[in-house]
Amino acid sequence: SFRRTYNFAAGPATLPQEVLERARAGLADWQDLGYSLLEAPFTGDEFKALMETTQQQIRTALALPDHYHVLFLQGGASAQFSLIPLNLLPPTATAGYVETGHWSTRAFEEGQRYGPAQVIASSRDSGFDRIPPVSQWALSEHLHYCHITPNETANGVQFQSDPDCGSVPLIADMTSEFLSRPIDIKRYGMIYAGAQKNLGPTGLVIVIVREDLLGGARPETPTVFNYQLQIAQQSRINTPLMFAVYLTHLMLVWLEEQGGLKTVQAHNISQSQSVYRLIDEDDFFHCPVIPEHRSVMNVCFSIRATQLTQRFLAEASARGLVNLAGHSQAGGLRASLYNAQPDDAVSALTSFMNDFRRRYG
Ligand code: PMP
Numbered sequence: 593s594f595r596r597t598y599n600f601a602a603g604p605a606t607l608p609q610e611v612l613e614r615a616r617a618g619l620a621d622w623q624d625l626g627y628s629l630l631e632a633p634f635t636g637d638e639f640k641a642l643m644e645t646t647q648q649q650i651r652t653a654l655a656l657p658d659h660y661h662v663l664f665l666q667g668g669a670s671a672q673f674s675l676i677p678l679n680l681l682p683p684t685a686t687a688g689y690v691e692t693g694h695w696s697t698r699a700f701e702e703g704q705r706y707g708p709a710q711v712i713a714s715s716r717d718s719g720f721d722r723i724p725p726v727s728q729w730a731l732s733e734h735l736h737y738c739h740i741t742p743n744e745t746a747n748g749v750q751f752q753s754d755p756d757c758g759s760v761p762l763i764a765d766m767t768s769e770f771l772s773r774p775i776d777i778k779r780y781g782m783i784y785a786g787a788q789k790n791l792g793p794t795g796l797v798i799v800i801v802r803e804d805l806l807g808g809a810r811p812e813t814p815t816v817f818n819y820q821l822q823i824a825q826q827s828r829i830n831t832p833l834m835f836a837v838y839l840t841h842l843m844l845v846w847l848e849e850q851g852g853l854k855t856v857q858a859h860n861i862s863q864s865q866s867v868y869r870l871i872d873e874d875d876f877f878h879c880p881v882i883p884e885h886r887s888v889m890n891v892c893f894s895i896r897a898t899q900l901t902q903r904f905l906a907e908a909s910a911r912g913l914v915n916l917a918g919h920s921q922a923g924g925l926r927a928s929l930y931n932a933q934p935d936d937a938v939s940a941l942t943s944f945m946n947d948f949r950r951r952y953g
Contacts, residue, residue, distance in 0.1 A: 598937035601915035602745055602890060602928040603768065603789040606937070611792070611842050618838055629838050634831050643826065646837055649844035653853060656777055656800065663799040663819060664827040664837055669767040669786030671817070672797060673699045676739070676763060676782070677706035678813040679820075680805055685736035688712040688760070690729060693720040693744030694921050699765060703739065712738065720747045722885045726755045737761040737781060737805075743769035745789075746919035748892025748926065749881045754779040761805055768889050770798070771847060772931055773857040781805050789889070790931045791843045793836030847931065856931045857888075863929045863938045864888045870942050876949045894924035900952055901925065907948065913941055 599606040618629040623638050632639055647662045656662070665671075681687055685707060689700040691714035703709040712731060713724040731738065738760045742751040745768040754776040755762065761781030770785030777783075782805060787796040799819065806820045815821055816830050850856050868886060871877040871893050879886065879893045895901055904925065908916050918924040927941055 597912045597914045598940050599915055600913065600927045600929075600933075600937070600941070602919065602926060603786075603930070604792070604794055605789055605928055605930050606932050606934075607792050607843070608846055608932045611839075611846050611932075614842050615839055618835075630835060632834065634828060634834055639834060640826070640828075642841060643828075643832070643837055646841040646844065649841065649848070650798065650800075653771060653844065653847065654775060654777055654800070659803040660777065660800050661803065661806075661819070661823045663801070663822050664832055665797050665799055665817065665822065666795055666833055667797060667817070668788075668795055669765060669784060669797050670698070670702075672765070672784050672799065673702035674706065675813070675817045675819075676737075676784075677703055679809045679818065680763075680782070681707055681736050682808060683707055683810065686710055686734060688729075688731065688735040688738040690714070690724065690738065690740045691716060692723055692741060693747035693749055694919065695744055695746065695765060695767070696739070696741035699739055699741065710735075715749075719880060720744065720749055721880050722882045723749060723751050726757070729757075731757055731760055733759070735760050737763050739763045739765070741765045743767075743887055743889050745890050745928075746892075746922045746926075747881070748879070748887040748890045749885050750887040750889065752885065761802070768930075771844075771853065771856075772860055772889060774853045787836060787840055789928075791840045793833065793839045796833045796836035796840065798840075843932075850931070860888045860929060860931065863933060863935065864891055866938060866942055867891045867893075867927055867929070867945075870945055874949075874953070876953045877945065889928060889930055891927045891929060892918060892922060892924060893926070894918075897952070903952075904948055908941075908944055911940070911944055913937075913944055916941075 622629040650662055687709045689711050691711050713729040715722050715724050738757050742764050763782045766783050767786040768789045771790045782801040784799045788794045809818050871879045877893050878896050916925050918926040
């Protein structure tokens with residue numbers, strides 16, 4: 593074991609120590625092969641079996657019906673901002689975007705390069721402090737799909753349920769909430785998630801797409817990013833992110849050991865509530881997001897006396913509470929509380945915040 597700080601980073605984020613220790617085992621002799629996972633052929637039976645197991649773990653955790661495919665791709669979540677239109681959107685069709693913060697805006701801006709994208713609802717005018725209700729979205733039959741970001745990592749605002757878009761296929765960037773709660777998969781045509789939050793590894797993006805949306809990839813779609821071609825080759829057209837898949841597998845084992853999605857969801861809610869409660873106690877701290885739409889994963893807040901922010905970060909860091917600065921675009925402070933955040937980190941944070949407020953309030 594080694595020295596561990598309390599790490600509140602937004603992703604890459606803290607991982608369970610036991611998972612890090614298990615990951616080490618794969619760096620020695622992996623599965624008695626006489627070499628490590630990093631040295632294993634991706635076409636070998638052992639790695640193929642690991643990929644199949646990992647896919648099954650995701651299917652089980654999310655209760656995915658057979659007509660949803662699971663893909664392990666590269667390029668992170670951001671690459672999907674382009675790959676979704678290339679794979680799913682005919683050049684003249686319109687994609688709808690719900691704009692709720694930094695990441696949905698990035699998805700929209702990138703999507704615009706591939707066709708007539710349209711913002712069908714936005715909370716920009718109120719500073720991304722809420723999720724616009726579905727009843728106010730400009731949903732219409734002419735939309736080929738509708739894109740949302742259910743948890744806005746930089747703004748700390750989160751959908752509280754899986755929205756019903758009727759016949760318009762719903763596509764969700766679940767990067768910062770993936771596997772933090774059970775979802776109603778029927779509501780979605782596609783979900784995708786960069787793995788560096790609840791699962792750990794960077795670069796890997798997990799794409800889950802419904803069969804009927806496929807078949808219309810544009811001819812210029814790169815082969816390694818063509819959903820249908822990758823599905824046919826079990827995500828092994830080219831060398832997959834092998835260590836990332838391995839870490840994902842270990843995190844899914846750990847998730848199961850914790851009791852699964854319902855259990856971690858309750859745990860996540862209770863951790864975030866303890867921080868929000870403290871923030872709301874008086875006027876010293878401030879959370880800009882309306883209480884009903886606050887993120888369970890990323891608690892974004894500020895100190896009203898903004899000149900104290902740097903002091904807060906320095907004192908926190910001296911106590912071993914690190915990576916509490918807000919996203920560069922949003923500013924302020926942020927405590928990310930993904931599945932792996934231990935309770936003692938959260939209680940260390942709230943007692944520090946209490947103490948800081950007592951001394952400077
Ligand atoms: N979407 C969301 C919601 C995110 O939080 C992030 C990363 N913070 C991204 C997309 C981009 O992910 P990547 O760096 O893997 O491209």
